[in-house]
Amino acid sequence: MIKGLRALSTHFPPLVNRVVDAGNLCVACLDPAPTGLCQACFNALPVNRKPCRRCALPLPASAPEAALCGDCQARPPHFRHTIAPWLYAFPVDQMISGYKYRRQPSLGHPLVLAWLAQCGTALAPSGDLPQLLIPTPMRPWRQRRRGFNQAEDIAEQLGRQLDLPWSASTVRRVGPQQPQAGLQRRQRLRNLGTAFQVHGPVPDRVAIVDDVMTTGATARAMARALSRAGASDIQVWALARTPLG
Ligand SMILES: [Zn+2]
Ligand SMILES: [Zn+2]
Structure with missing residues (x-):
């Protein structure tokens, strides 16, 4: 699905315009999705x-879990x-x-x-x-x-x-x-x-x-x-x- 989304990237805005009123479809891939975003696109x-x-x-990625950035350390x-x-x-x-x-x-x-x-x-x-x-x-x-x-x-x-x-x-x-x-x-x-x-x-x-x-x-x-x-x-x-x- 990530691949699918990337492929859609150049077409994304027009595609989205088309489905604005469609309801119950995923805005990214047009699969049925009651919340407007299907599970696969949510995961992506x-x-x-x-x-x-x-x-x-x-x-x-190498930072420890729950670390603070330099800015928050210097000026909380x-x-x-x-x-x-x-x-x-x-x-x-x-x-x-x-x-x-x-x-x-x-x-x-x-x-x-x-x-x-x-x-x-x-x-x-x-x-x-x-x-x-x-x-x-x-x-x-x-x-x-x-x-x-x-x-x-x-x-x-x-x-x-x-x-x-x-x-x-x-x-x-x-x-x-x-x-x-x-x-x-x-x-x-x-x-x-x-x-x-x-x-x-x-x-x-x-x-x-x-x-x-x-x-x-x-x-x-x-x-x-x-x-x-x-x-x-x-x-x-x-x-x-x-x-x-
Ligand atoms: Zn989707
Ligand atoms: Zn911070």
Whole structure:
């Protein structure tokens, strides 16, 4: 099936467009699949095999189990744990970009269900699920233009499946910011310095929800704001993680 997926790679987006409304078919191979992703294609997703135990950065295969990346050792983030089961690589990247930029839930929702299947037992590492799911907010102008924040949609789907509340109004982006794309990591962190404001009460245990964790700068800045607002146990839940470089 991996071979099949690779062969499909150049045809993937048009193929996916064709099956958007077909329902009950795997978005990758068109086999029957009630969740939108068949078992074989689920098994072929690019697993993040050796994640940093704090930020889920993919570490070299030779790293010890549950190791910390250099960044988390040098500057521990305010979140204690990140769940990001897949690498941002084919076909996860194609599914997420169709979900996000072409607003196709039929590409995103199968990944959310697959995420629950993959991570179910890791969701409450200290025994308690988060009390609130908080999607990463978009800049208001971007959300107005796109009309859709995939992080909110993921939080809503996870909230429904896990019977957990979610809130898109607890954390807002504020202040003028340059677009992140094209900035170096250090500039990104500075750019995000005061970018998040927390509104209203925040429970002890929260999970930041996003589609992809890239540098981790956004999650770090959000977790810092949530920690200042009183959250004491912060996790990050993402579908995928981008490898360094
Ligand atoms: Zn399939
Ligand atoms: Zn790390």
